[in-house]
Structure formats: C-alpha cells, structure tokens
Amino acid sequence: MEAILARDDTNNSVTRVLKFEPGTDTSPLGVLKHEFWEEVFIFEGSLADQRLNRTFKAGDWAVRPPGMEHGPWISEHGAKLYEVRYYQKRE
Structure with missing residues (x-):
C-alpha cells in the first residue's frame, strides 16, 4: 500500500508513505x-534487505544514490516507511 x-x-x-504487510x-x-x-x-x-544482508528497523534512515542495487526485501512483521524520490541534475 x-x-x-x-x-x-x-x-x-x-x-510517499509505503506500507509492507506482515509476511x-x-x-x-x-x-x-x-x-x-x-x-x-x-x-x-x-x-x-536480501541483497545487502541487512535488516533495517524503526528509526533507521537509508539513502540510495542512483544506480545502487538494493532489495529484494522480506518483512516478517510488516513495516511503514516515509520515502522521498528525487532526481539531481548531472553537470
């Protein structure tokens, strides 16, 4: 959602706010x-995050630059995230 x-x-x-259901x-x-x-x-x-072999929990902040590989994800108990996506002009 x-x-x-x-x-x-x-x-x-x-x-956006993104919600992952349990499982x-x-x-x-x-x-x-x-x-x-x-x-x-x-x-x-x-x-x-299965690619990074790392679990992110409530209170964690992640910044992903363009081209960074990430995911797939598993959320055993569910999660809610606040996400911002933006482009930066390349000079």
Missing part, C-alpha cells in the same frame, strides 16, 4: 536499481 503525499510532475519527485516478500521482483535518489525512513516495523 502506498499513499502519495506530494508529486512534482515537472521533475518526477515523489514523497511481505518482494523476491519475485529481484534486485532493484533506479536513476533517482531515494531516501527512506522506517517509522514502524522492519525490513530485511
């Missing part, structure tokens, strides 16, 4: 990689 809080169609920036497993989607910056704050629950 996602709730879009703000979207700027002129530069494709998005701010979520995104393994079928494989590893993700994208061309935008992504900042994520987990404010409830936890997510295990």
Whole structure:
C-alpha cells in the first residue's frame, strides 16, 4: 500500500508513505536499481534487505544514490516507511 503525499510532475519527485504487510516478500521482483535518489525512513516495523544482508528497523534512515542495487526485501512483521524520490541534475 502506498499513499502519495506530494508529486512534482515537472521533475518526477515523489514523497510517499509505503506500507509492507506482515509476511511481505518482494523476491519475485529481484534486485532493484533506479536513476533517482531515494531516501527512506522506517517509522514502524522492519525490513530485511536480501541483497545487502541487512535488516533495517524503526528509526533507521537509508539513502540510495542512483544506480545502487538494493532489495529484494522480506518483512516478517510488516513495516511503514516515509520515502522521498528525487532526481539531481548531472553537470
């Protein structure tokens, strides 16, 4: 489930709240990689990043630069995240 809080169609920036239900497993989607910056704050629950072999818990903050491989995730008990996606002009 996602709730879009703000979207700027002129530069494709998005701010949203994302909810993973208990038992979520995104393994079928494989590893993700994208061309935008992504900042994520987990404010409830936890997510295990299978690629990084690391579990992120409530209170953790992650910053992913463009091109960084991450995921898939497993969330045994569910999680809620605040996420910001934005592009940065390359010079």
